[in-house]
Amino acid sequence: MTAQFLQPGWRRFSTGAIAASFALILSVVTIIGAPGTAHGASSGERAAMKTANVLVKKAHGALANKGLSSKQRFSRLEAAVRQTFAFSVWETFLLGKNAEKFNNKQRSTFRRLLPKYLAKLYMNQFGKGLRNKPEIGSAKTVRKDVLVRAKIPRASGGSLPVDWRLRNVGRGYRVIDFMVGGTSFLVLKRAEFNSVINRSGPDQLNAFLQKFIAS
């Protein structure tokens, strides 16, 4: 039908052509007019939601799986985090200017610990009192990132609003922050990390991460 629509003899009315035109106009209007809705999501938003779904399926799947030992749960969660998080962005934002204080060895240790730390942090925040997997709602492009909004049903009723912030880091959309009720864990932890580094240096930060992971 589309081919017919593009042929020179397009004046011959065709129900298929009209339907195609409407579909095209509708999709353009939807994309321009309502970019934040899942229904008319941009490709970036769709890709971000796909990553969020992977995270929900794997990470929250692991957290909700009562048949697994805590070690197994953490291991699966860490794998999910490694798959969906952009650690380079986390590192840049978390350390800021203080990154210059790290030597190669300290940096290498930090990079080794960071995924485990984030997995542990994620588990601490979302692993308790949650009955169900998060329900992904909408995706919204905000500046160069996509915010994927979700609600996590709580065991006691009600839900916890969670936002994942995802950025296209070349190999697809990856999580660069997660927020509960608008409170960014990236900002919280950046302040905490900078405080430790400014007070005691990079080694102490690595020790702090290690202690947190082991807790």
Added chain:
Amino acid sequence: MIIEKCVVSVIDFAKKRPISTLFLIAVFSVLSIVASVTSLRINTDSSKMLSSNLGFQIRTQALNDAFPNIKNSIVVIVRAPTPDATTDVAQRLVSELSKNSDSVKSVFSPASDPFFITNGLLYQDIEKLERDLEAINNAASFLAELRDDRSLDALASSLREALVLSANAEFDRSFLERFFVNLTDLIESRLANKPKTFSWLDAMTAAPDDADRQTILFVTPVLDFSAISPVKKSRLAVEAAIAAVSASVTFPIEIELTGDPILRGDELRSVATGIEYSLIISLFATFALLLIAYRSIARAILTMVGLILTLVLTTGFAAIAVGALNLVSIAFCVLLVGLGLDFSIHVLAHIEERARSGDPAPQALVNTARTVGSALLLSAITTAIAFFAFIPTDFTGMSQLGLIGGVGVLIAFFVSITAIPALITILPQYAKSRLWNNRVEADQGGIESTQTPEDISADNPSHKPAGIHVAAALIILSAACGALYFAPEARFDADPMALRSPDSPSVKALAPLYSYPDDTPYRLSLLTDGPESATALSARLETLEPVHKTLSLNSFVPDEQDEKLQVLEISFPSFQHIVDGEGLTLTDPDPNLSPVDSLIAQLEKETGTKGSRELAAALKKVSAADSAALVSGLERDIFLHFQPLMDRFKLQLNIDTVALEQIPNALKERFRDPSGQWRIEILPKGDLRDQATLNTFVDSVLAQAPQAAGAPLQIVRAGQVVSDAMVQATLTALFAVGLLCFLVLRRFVMVAAVLIPLSVASILTLGGSVLFGIPFNYANIIVLPLLIGLGVDSGIHLAMRRQKLDRSRELFNTSTPRAVLFSALTTIAAFASLGLSEHRGTASMGYLLTLAIACTLASTIVLTPILLDWFHKDKKN
């Protein structure tokens, strides 16, 4: 003698044609009044009191020409209890003032300018920015919750959720603690019936700054040069806007007006008010002294008539010759009250002396002209020379006073030899009063003497000064030695603020600004070719120790933007959440408890921080009161400034890299002129009201940027210019006066007898100014010409009278020392009352002139006769 003949002929004319003489004087007086009313103006701009050809004056003028709005801006200082209230008031003022485009050209309000609200975070240093963003991040859900429900219940619920979230997410709770403390204070204030408004900006700021409770608006007025005060219409418009805003807000505010045009307006008002009172008091005091001197109301009135004629004629001359008086030359009227009386007092005193010697009134007039005419003319010319010596100096203010004062003295002399003799001719009964000289009469056995003191002196030759006279001379010389120690520390304070009344509203408004390094009123400016040279010079100047910082257009392009934007980028979702996100429901409150009671329960479950305990206690009182009015009042107090906070967050969503072109025009116009010149503003470290700090700052900046200009430079350089002018004028005056005295008196020793007491009086005055903490300033600097004028004047009278006597003791039997005494006392009476003025400059004029004239009087009356005796003794030996 030719001088004597001239004076005799004038007095003779006045005696023969009194009505014509008085008619002519009346005609000139009427013309003078017309000229004064139609063309005389007052310019209170102290920068105009120095020559416009001086380098720093040329640079200042160039600066003012390039940026006229800066000098002419009306500065509105807004202070309110909270930063939110301050911004609110600023916004309202901008809105009100925008309605008055015929009086207000533009308003620049950084606190409420959308550009600075949007991009303000980029102007913070990175550490503060991070702390603030952390607070915003932690408060995001709490604020989102309140966006659509601004009730006490919603606040209680959201605070409870925030408490739980902070525990779960393990985040820094300092934001909540700050919030608890502020909220407790607000509740307690409302319970005490002293309601406050909640500061959301304070609560959202990690380190609230007191400076945020104050903001400055710059109003560019539409100047109306057809009015006496070109800024008056704009000032009234600003005052009306302030009144409207003050009436529209429910919280306490303080709005003050200052800035150059306002300060000058207030100064003019305080000078005028002060002068009115002083003039009344001085006229009464002078009249009282004249009564004591003459023991005759009619003669006192005659003297006052002479003074008024002098003032009227001199004012007319000033209107024609200079047009606009300045802060120094305006003092000519007070000065002439002192000097203008002298001639009339001497003339009347001598007429009386002659009348008592048996001369009928017409003969007394002629004999007066013969006896003291030369002294009167010589003293008038020497005093005028003392004033004219200031004309060629760079001190324009004093140069103008020199011209007016000099001519005024000649007018006073002219009045004393025309109007006074004409009036005495018409009213001969007032040639003498009751008892002029008791001592003379007592010496003559109470019988009216027909001998003049000159006759008495010839019969009793003796050169020995009285013991008390010598003792007084020793005291004065000892005091002068002591004063010599302090005299070198005498200084000129060229700070125009030092002249103004500290109670004047515009001065009071300015005073607190000295405490804020970023708002300090005194700063230097430098004109540069463009951005490159501005950047280079700013960098160089900022390395100087006395420089706090420099400001140019580049300063308004935030530094470390990439880093700051990256930090903002991280926090951006928090802003987004506040604007359109949802609140949290992490807990399940007890359905039997109200949200406030649930919060109380939650707070009590907490580990027991001081803030949470006190908030729980305050909330319990609210709960117990169970008053809808209380709740509604609290909601008003809490949420009054909430919407502006939301609006601010919405604007901040648009924050992005700031380039030079995006800076608001109102700001650009303050730093870049239409020809492309860039202005650098150089802010000092420390308070420039301190002389040493001021000198160090100016010297350091000029060493790096010799083209700098502005108020601090004017203050420092004006001090030097004035000092140089004083030295130049004093030397010129002393030389010219000395030469003239020598030509007339024909003897060097006589000149020395006139000038030595004057030098002693000068040393005493300089030392006294240091000892009593009265520095010289634009207002009281007239003490110097007055001191020379009055000193020389008195010295000449005494010396020339002494010439006709054999010994100094007889001098004290003549009318001359009394005339000298009373002319000095009337001058003191005229000036001392100025000390009561609220205008500091005028008051200091009163103190210093009283001191100077007292020194001159003591020195002349004590030392001149002794010196004359010694010289006569030498001559006889």
